[in-house]
Amino acid sequence: MRFFTTNRIRNHMKILTKGEYYGSQNSESSFNGVLLSQYTYLTDRTDWHYHENPYFMYVLSGNMKDCNTKTSTQCPAGSLMFNNWQEPHYGSKHSDRASGFHLEFEKDWLAKNGIVIDLWEGSQLIQNPKLHFLFANIYREFVMSDKLSPVTVEVLLLQVCDALSHVKQSNANENPEWVANLKEILHYDTSELSLHYLSKELNVHPVHLSRAASKYLSMGLGEYIRQQKLKKAFPLLLDLSHSLTEIAYQTGFSDQSHFNRVFKRYFGTNPKAYRKMMMKSF
Template identity: 40%
Template structure:
């Protein structure tokens, strides 16, 4: 089984940035299949464009643009790339980086997918920082990574509160139907809970209100479409459930530090 050291990924490397204990790599996937291998460091894989299938000893992930995976160090896996252009952004975290912040790397077991839209927004900001690449980048990247780990609730962070079944079911419903126009009564009926209960307790488990969460999901989806120049911003707005482009632009700015056109340029750079 092949062992890949820091900064090494299969494919064409567009950019590598080496910071203290952190390595950022922008890679185009060029191999149709990569056999079983593992990496020296724990790392994130964020798919910016295209598709890739990744399998490990427990699961198989069908990843498309916007998919985010975390791999613990030396966790073996393989990759299969369907036809077409695929691009990934990787963030490797060396053990000394975890140790420097007294974070326990071994608490992060195996590989897993991350669906939290707030974490994905942080990954897009990290990607943006990699393209700025100035004297402030190292500080900004480190701060964003710590925010990411806080969101993931790892290391010495307190364990998350017990999530009730209705909240888990609601998360699945909204993930599948984020473009639809929902009503409180309809959602409550599906979950078999009172609308007052849903309204009152939603923020406990989603850290925002119901409307904000749906907008987050729509904006998150829009990021994964920006690389496709065959789609106008109006096309993307409608595909993501926004009433019009103006509504899309307002919501996008609410959850990011830029506008869709700027991020589109960023996502198509060095392809």
């Protein structure tokens, strides 16, 4: 019945071709078969539609909801949503102002780089912080747009595809029950995420937790936690109502100095300079 409903919806909806989205386009750049664009979302709800190419939507500001034939997904600022090609869906806006950064792959680019389009079946909310970190860097290159941006974006895109394949492979494995609980804590818990705290919450010995986590997270536990904090910090930096000190504490850093050091390690600049540069696009 769902198959029939999906095809009936698709037969009576609009297909959005390359670079076409609902909303008002602020800027757009093309990098060898990959299209980057930033949009302000204007309507409370779009029509049912699907896209010619697979794409990612990174919510820069506001609250969105993505709805397809199977589920509805809340997408507040900082959310990273993947929508596959020919996936019927519609979007709705749940705040006065909302905007997003889109990254769209042409099928030729995927084929040229040996990436199977079925790598990403369906639509899904991406939680892995490594992918958020990579998208933050891609967005930075999109805003900067200098002569080195094309090659930098291409390298980052290949890292995105590699990270996605590892995430999918990890999700397909038979994981212990505590792994799902670990990911839940790392994604949503605002407590100080120490090894002792996680061990107590999960009832897993800290030595086993430390050794096994990298297998299921595709990186070491400490690295995952640092990237998770940066994932939470990125949308807050785009909201000038939050001071840098507030952002440091809200994202779990011990103080602003610690926040500055970790941020600079990953982005090559301090949060203040990064915020100033990013705000050029708003």
